[in-house]
Amino acid sequence: MSDTIKYLLPEEQIPKTWYNIAADLPVPQSPVLNPGTGQPIGPEDLAPLFPMALIGQEVSQEREIEIPDPVRDVYRQWRCTPLFRARRLEKALDTPAKIYYKYEGVSPAGSHKPNTAVAQAFYNKEEGIKKICTETGAGQWGSSMAFAGSLFGIDVQVYMVKISYNQKPYRRALMETYGAECFASPSDRTEAGRAILAQDPDSTGSLGMAISEAVEVAATNDDTKYSLGSVLNHVLTHQTVIGQEAMLQMEMAGDYPDVVIGAAGGGSNFAGIAFPFIGANLRGGPKVRAVAVEPAACPTLTRGVYAYDFGDTGHLTPLMRMHTLGSAFVPPGFHAGGLRYHGMAGMVSHLAEQGLIDAVAYHQNPCFAAGVQFARAEGIVPAPESTHAAKAAIDEALKCKEEGVSRTILFNLSGHGHFDMQAYTDYHAGLLKDEDYDEAALKASLDQLPQVAAE
Amino acid sequence: MSDTIKYLLPEEQIPKTWYNIAADLPVPQSPVLNPGTGQPIGPEDLAPLFPMALIGQEVSQEREIEIPDPVRDVYRQWRCTPLFRARRLEKALDTPAKIYYKYEGVSPAGSHKPNTAVAQAFYNKEEGIKKICTETGAGQWGSSMAFAGSLFGIDVQVYMVKISYNQKPYRRALMETYGAECFASPSDRTEAGRAILAQDPDSTGSLGMAISEAVEVAATNDDTKYSLGSVLNHVLTHQTVIGQEAMLQMEMAGDYPDVVIGAAGGGSNFAGIAFPFIGANLRGGPKVRAVAVEPAACPTLTRGVYAYDFGDTGHLTPLMRMHTLGSAFVPPGFHAGGLRYHGMAGMVSHLAEQGLIDAVAYHQNPCFAAGVQFARAEGIVPAPESTHAAKAAIDEALKCKEEGVSRTILFNLSGHGHFDMQAYTDYHAGLLKDEDYDEAALKASLDQLPQVAAE
Numbered sequence: 001m002s003d004t005i006k007y008l009l010p011e012e013q014i015p016k017t018w019y020n021i022a023a024d025l026p027v028p029q030s031p032v033l034n035p036g037t038g039q040p041i042g043p044e045d046l047a048p049l050f051p052m053a054l055i056g057q058e059v060s061q062e063r064e065i066e067i068p069d070p071v072r073d074v075y076r077q078w079r080c081t082p083l084f085r086a087r088r089l090e091k092a093l094d095t096p097a098k099i100y101y102k103y104e105g106v107s108p109a110g111s112h113k114p115n116t117a118v119a120q121a122f123y124n125k126e127e128g129i130k131k132i133c134t135e136t137g138a139g140q141w142g143s144s145m146a147f148a149g150s151l152f153g154i155d156v157q158v159y160m161v162k163i164s165y166n167q168k169p170y171r172r173a174l175m176e177t178y179g180a181e182c183f184a185s186p187s188d189r190t191e192a193g194r195a196i197l198a199q200d201p202d203s204t205g206s207l208g209m210a211i212s213e214a215v216e217v218a219a220t221n222d223d224t225k226y227s228l229g230s231v232l233n234h235v236l237t238h239q240t241v242i243g244q245e246a247m248l249q250m251e252m253a254g255d256y257p258d259v260v261i262g263a264a265g266g267g268s269n270f271a272g273i274a275f276p277f278i279g280a281n282l283r284g285g286p287k288v289r290a291v292a293v294e295p296a297a298c299p300t301l302t303r304g305v306y307a308y309d310f311g312d313t314g315h316l317t318p319l320m321r322m323h324t325l326g327s328a329f330v331p332p333g334f335h336a337g338g339l340r341y342h343g344m345a346g347m348v349s350h351l352a353e354q355g356l357i358d359a360v361a362y363h364q365n366p367c368f369a370a371g372v373q374f375a376r377a378e379g380i381v382p383a384p385e386s387t388h389a390a391k392a393a394i395d396e397a398l399k400c401k402e403e404g405v406s407r408t409i410l411f412n413l414s415g416h417g418h419f420d421m422q423a424y425t426d427y428h429a430g431l432l433k434d435e436d437y438d439e440a441a442l443k444a445s446l447d448q449l450p451q452v453a454a455e
Numbered sequence: 456m457s458d459t460i461k462y463l464l465p466e467e468q469i470p471k472t473w474y475n476i477a478a479d480l481p482v483p484q485s486p487v488l489n490p491g492t493g494q495p496i497g498p499e500d501l502a503p504l505f506p507m508a509l510i511g512q513e514v515s516q517e518r519e520i521e522i523p524d525p526v527r528d529v530y531r532q533w534r535c536t537p538l539f540r541a542r543r544l545e546k547a548l549d550t551p552a553k554i555y556y557k558y559e560g561v562s563p564a565g566s567h568k569p570n571t572a573v574a575q576a577f578y579n580k581e582e583g584i585k586k587i588c589t590e591t592g593a594g595q596w597g598s599s600m601a602f603a604g605s606l607f608g609i610d611v612q613v614y615m616v617k618i619s620y621n622q623k624p625y626r627r628a629l630m631e632t633y634g635a636e637c638f639a640s641p642s643d644r645t646e647a648g649r650a651i652l653a654q655d656p657d658s659t660g661s662l663g664m665a666i667s668e669a670v671e672v673a674a675t676n677d678d679t680k681y682s683l684g685s686v687l688n689h690v691l692t693h694q695t696v697i698g699q700e701a702m703l704q705m706e707m708a709g710d711y712p713d714v715v716i717g718a719a720g721g722g723s724n725f726a727g728i729a730f731p732f733i734g735a736n737l738r739g740g741p742k743v744r745a746v747a748v749e750p751a752a753c754p755t756l757t758r759g760v761y762a763y764d765f766g767d768t769g770h771l772t773p774l775m776r777m778h779t780l781g782s783a784f785v786p787p788g789f790h791a792g793g794l795r796y797h798g799m800a801g802m803v804s805h806l807a808e809q810g811l812i813d814a815v816a817y818h819q820n821p822c823f824a825a826g827v828q829f830a831r832a833e834g835i836v837p838a839p840e841s842t843h844a845a846k847a848a849i850d851e852a853l854k855c856k857e858e859g860v861s862r863t864i865l866f867n868l869s870g871h872g873h874f875d876m877q878a879y880t881d882y883h884a885g886l887l888k889d890e891d892y893d894e895a896a897l898k899a900s901l902d903q904l905p906q907v908a909a910e
Binding site: 003004005006008011070073074076077084088106108109110147150151169170171172173174176177178179371372375376377378379380381416418419421422424425428 | 458459460461463466525528529531532539543561563564565602605606624625626627628629631632633634826827830831832833834835836871873874876877879880883
């Protein structure tokens with residue numbers, strides 16, 4: 001029986017460094033700007049929000065950043081995560097393609113997010129921080145930060161997008177089980193939240209709004225720092241443990257990917273699997289096509305503009321040059337809450353501009369169909385976010401079949417769907433809509449982009 | 456930092472045989488009886504329900520039963536499961552005890568149940584069976600059988616206890632994602648179900664009732680067999696991969712358990728971790744105290760009688776000698792649906808009678824408290840069933856602290872709680888009751904035990 005094959009690294013091969021793609025860029029990334037002065041920000045601008053070690057990583061040009069031993073000790077609980085050759089799926093698709101997936105759902109929180117949460121908690125602890133404030137959409141990030149906080153004895157406060165807070169009580173329960181506090185955003189606990197509620201008392205929230213609230217709490221409390229689960233360079237860098245392990249595991253399999261695929265909301269899931277392969281190519285290694293998969297209802301890479309924009313709705317963050325739908329953009333409701341962000345990581349956007357990555361967008365029904373097909377073949381039920389990567393991988397494999405060629409496909413199965421079974425229930429019942437975003441609202445949102453002289 | 460340590464076996468050390476404790480018993484187990492004749496049943500009595508290979512395993516006296524390659528190929532997707540030394544929990548408890556846990560939650564269905572589901576699907580497939588009918592309480596078993604059916608191309612029908620069907624839609628969604636059909640039991644699809652509904656149209660169901668329905672469907676359809684997720688010898692035997700792996704992993708750790716702990720509903724979770732250690736002791740190896748942990752609201756081992764009884768409410772099964780609360784017993788509602796069975800595996804009961812195992816019972820609130828304590832230290836949120844084992848392990852570790860001695864404790868963390876976060880929400884909100892069973896109802900149920908001359 002040609003069955004699914006698992007590749008695991010011995011413990012000593014779990015990465016000892018994170019990979020920082022900034023070191024290998026042919027053209028450097030645009031600087032982050034102070035919205036008041038239009039000038040590049042310095043470490044002191046970020047110091048109220050982040051510990052200095054993370055600020056250093058944010059702008060580092062070092063290729064390898066050492067993973068501190070206490071972080072690596074925690075990683076070892078679930079890393080190396082398995083790389084699977086999806087032989088049962090290949091057979092079901094009757095494709096000549098070879099499909100591999102890296103499975104991050106074995107972490108205690110069930111997704112890839114703890115890779116950076118643990119690192120961030122560690123650096124905050126090192127610098128004497130007592131409390132971390134953050135935001136979360138569907139709750140994958142919030143629960144991972146709650147997990148990491150519980151390990152390092154740091155209090156965690158999470159502002160959770162209100163619609164998810166009400167519709168996804170399971171991840172909220174997980175955060176509370178880890179000892180974190182969780183508030184529905186927009187809330188009346190912050191200036192930013194109160195301003196939004198004054199305009200729209202029924203606001204169901206957005207990631208941009210929740211970021212404003214969490215940033216405000218951190219900026220106005222000395223013992224509290226802010227933490228972000230994606231978008232920023234240091235977060236993307238922490239996630240490269242995924243791709244680095246995958247590279248060694250592909251070597252065990254005697255194979256190398258032609259195509260590397262990851263879902264992209266803020267960008268860290270995609271960056272985690274793809275950056276090490278892109279970097280190897282930039283340093284003269286084999287060519288790899290890297291594909292970021294986004295939701296058609298929130299298509300930052302495929303439909304957004306590349307411009308300086310705020311990371312949040314309340315305009316409390318610095319300006320980042322990125323693919324954006326405008327910070328006022330609120331996507332229609334869909335289940336992959338982790339992909340509902342108006343922007344895209346600056347580094348991922350930069351690579352897209354440089355022609356180093358591709359992007360595709362799918363509606364949610366075909367993604368859940370792919371998730372069900374994947375589950376019946378491989379046994380693992382993907383998180384709604386991860387179904388996007390599965391969909392792109394299956395499409396790629398079917399294209400190989402059409403063309404009669406074999407390519408090697410690798411995708412990041414970033415988390416399991418056990419917290420999100422309501423989405424599958426709705427899918428089975430035919431209740432999921434494939435809504436498009438509102439074109440007029442997108443235009444209005446883009447019209448409000450800040451004017452930046454440096455562009 | 457003294458962190459959690461993980462032990463993993465190389466792939467070639469994943470067991471090649473299941474361990475059958477029948478071969479090492481000092482006193483043989485009592486036979487299963489035909490309720491009509493009072494005589495021991497033969498293979499032909501079971502043939503309508505099970506494939507011959509499993510009937511053979513049910514009565515086998517061979518110590519080692521070969522694991523077929525296709526089953527082992529599937530096992531390899533998530534086995535060897537990790538054994539952890541819970542150093543962070545030990546530190547939190549400030550105990551001299553060493554605590555190890557075997558984590559079965561890494562399987563695609565999130566629990567230990569696929570260990571036997573995959574084996575059962577394989578043997579049915581080998582004998583040309585097209586459809587398997589089974590029952591489930593909280594849904595761990597049903598979803599595991601659905602998973603196994605999807606791998607081997609066998610249709611799966613699941614009768615799910617009605618109260619769980621309504622209250623736990625997540626596991627139902629999981630079964631449907633794997634392609635299984637799921638019905639609330641008691642249903643009007645079977646004679647057994649209709650008889651129960653005629654007596655009590657509002658019945659919320661029980662495992663005993665759901666078993667009657669599933670057995671009836673299998674017995675009355677030629678292409679359909681029945682499958683049980685616990686209780687029977689072949690099921691317990693399949694689960695011994697857990698304890699066999701744990702034994703080798705403890706060896707890697709340079710340690711051996713003084714105490715082995717597992718939650719016990721039907722008995723397969725406990726048997727899986729404990730039988731290999733008990734067997735080793737019976738063959739002259741080190742003494743191990745094996746502790747089965749049951750819910751105080753359904754205390755078969757600690758409060759039931761050892762007698763011949765039916766396995767189901769409708770009295771369609773043969774008679775097994777076991778610890779039972781009587782087949783008419785319906786426990787009060789509590790969250791660990793996998794522990795709500797009126798009986799206990801005959802083999803586990805026999806070992807209890809022989810003084811080879813201990814049993815303790817806990818109410819659910821202290822178990823969830825242990826689950827939260829465990830999650831905050833070790834990061835993994837236990838399934839409600841598994842919190843029972845965690846509670847017993849923590850109590851054992853605290854006893855070591857009191858006594859100033861170090862013992863080595865091993866428990867089976869049989870599944871994660873990601874499908875059961877509503878239970879944690881209710882626990883956090885103080886909504887969980889520690890109900891006792893009704894003494895009068897227990898007495899009435901025991902009064903209805905069948906009269907068996909052989910006893």
